[in-house]
Amino acid sequence: MASASPRPSHRRSLRTRRTLVVSAAAVAAAVGAGVLVMNANAYPVDLYHQVLPAKDGWAASGSGTTGGAKADAAHTFTVSTRAQLVKALGSATDTTPRIIKVKGTIDANTNDSGKKLTCADYASGTGYxxxxxxxxxxxxxxxxxxxxxxxxxxxxxxxxxxxxxxVLRMPSNTTIVGVPGTKAGILGGSVLVQNVKNVIIRNLTFVDTQDCFPQWDPTDGSAGEWNSNYDSVTLRGATNVWADHNTFTDAPTFDKTEATYYGRKYQVHDGALDITNGSDLVTVERNQFLNHDKTMLIGSSDTDSTGKLRVTIHHNLWKGIVQRAPLARIGQIHLYNNVYDTTTVNGYAPKYSIDSRAKAQVVAERNVWKIPADAKVAKLLSGDGTGSVAGTGNLVNGKATDVVAAYNAANSKKLKTTVNWTPALTAGLQTTVTSLLTDLTGTTGAGTLS
Structure with a gap:
């Protein structure tokens, strides 16, 4: 690479689902009632007050990302139900630092008394x-x-x-972290980080975020599409956000099980982690993205926000992902030391990994792809002819490969191979990546913080 079964109707219940945490044996051991964990060097780390390390991607810019590290006792919460979580989040306009410890799995489709809500409950009284x-x-x-x-x-x-x-709205200066050893996560919820700053999201499993009521859009493409709302995590106009050691998955409701209406799949899932509407200074690291179609969108349109959408994505594992890992527009995006396993999993057949369009300036270096023997390297990337992808040191099935050259040789809309910026916030960048696939399998995602 150049340098620089048909889906049941809405009358059925949203059945109770177990949380899926995909990880190896936990690296960390809980100490002191779960407040402290031990890292790989046996130094105690206060997980809940931990801040983003210096130079760890774009979110380390300026004063960095500290979340709720300055929270007092009155603004430190342990929650295990949706109602408790909503109360702990408080008002989205309250900038008081807060720490929220999530214990166990919180089902977002419950009412304030903890009663399970179904699609039929939401439809009741609307005439739908x-x-x-x-x-x-x-x-x-x-x-x-x-x-x-x-x-x-x-x-x-x-x-x-x-x-x-x-939809669970995060205020500024907030850290939300899963309590180790509790299979912490959010089932069916959508965390919204909108027009706020300084937010940390860690050690949580986001499971099966569904829209009960997708909209049919006959004007979407040549055949129309079913479109849903709700990403598992949505950043809109958010600044200084650190998403670390989380797991995102559609399981157990895989898209292949959904019904087809009007000849198109009835899609109840939207994005996993979308970064749009002028969001800026974001670091996404050591997460697992599993069993999903449209996984990560950076930039909501071709005119989103010039000068923003600066995002670092490193040491993440992507498996069973169809597309958008990520789809990038406009911004300066640095992808390094990620692992892309493009094996078809649970019916999720990959289309591409990285899409650079709308003049996006992507640096993709020292990433690793594992692809089936009959897969084409040219299909790992995508673009509209205006986006750039630069970087070196990428491996495909263990072999150094210029993935941009392979893409450009097979496509008329070429990716540009130079960018107008040089990454400087590159903490943890590994130059040797031959063992990265094995390393990230056991050290990424929820439950593996060390």
Whole structure:
């Protein structure tokens, strides 16, 4: 590379699901009622007050990312239910530093009393039903125009009820961390980090974030698409965010099990971790991204926010990912020491790993791909002819490979091979990556903090 079964209707319950934590044996041991963990060198580390290390990616810029490290006792919470989590988060405009310790799995589709809520509960009283919606917007009779009318209004009303329940808004100066040894995570929830700064999200498993009420858009592509809301984590206009040692997965509701309507998959999942609307100074490290389609979007449009969208993505494991690992627009994105296993898993067949478009300036160096013997290196990347991908030292099946050259040789819309910036915040960058696949399998994702 140059340098520089059909889906049940909405009347069925959202069944209780076990949290999936994909990791090797935990590296860390809990000490002092779970407040301290031991790192690999046996030094005690206060997990909850830990801040982003210096030079650890774009989120280390300026005053760095400290989250709720300065929280007092009154703003330090341990939560195990949705209602407790909502109370601990407080107002999204309250900038008082806070630490939130998540103990066990929190089901976002529950009410304040802990009662399980289903899609039918959200639809109740709105007039929405899937069968009525399908009848109203059948392309054979409705045509190719944006849905409107009684059933679309009802769908939006039902969606708003679910949104009010499952979207969890993070305030500035907040650290949210899973308590080690408790399989900490959020089931069916969507953490929203919007127009705030200085946020840390660590050691959590985000499971099966679903939209009960996807919208049919007949104008999306040549055949139309079902589109859903709710990423597991969404950054919109957020600054200085550190996402570390989390696991993101659709399991156990894999896309292959969803029904097909109007000839298109009824898609209930959106993104895993999206970074959009002028978000800036973000470090995403040592996470596992598993069993998902549209995984990470950087930049919501081709005109999102020039001068922002600066993101570092390093030491993450991507497996069973179809696309967007990431899809990058506009910003300066540094990807290093990531592992991409493009084996088809649970029906998730990869289209590409990295997409650079809308003049994105991507530096991808010393990453590792594991691909099937019959896979083509040219399909690891994607672009629109305006984006750049620079960097060296990438391996494919253990062999040094210029993945950009392979892509450009097979495509008319070429990726540019130079960028207008030089990464400086590169803490932990490994120049030797031959053992990276093995190393990251046991040290990334929730439950492996050391």
């Amino acid at each position: 039903s899937l069968s009525a919606y399908l009848k109203a917007f059948d392309p054979a009779t409705y045509g190719k125009k944006a849905p409107s009318g009684t059933q679309e209004t009802a769908r939006k009303a039902a969606q708003d009820k679910q949104k009010k329940n499952i």
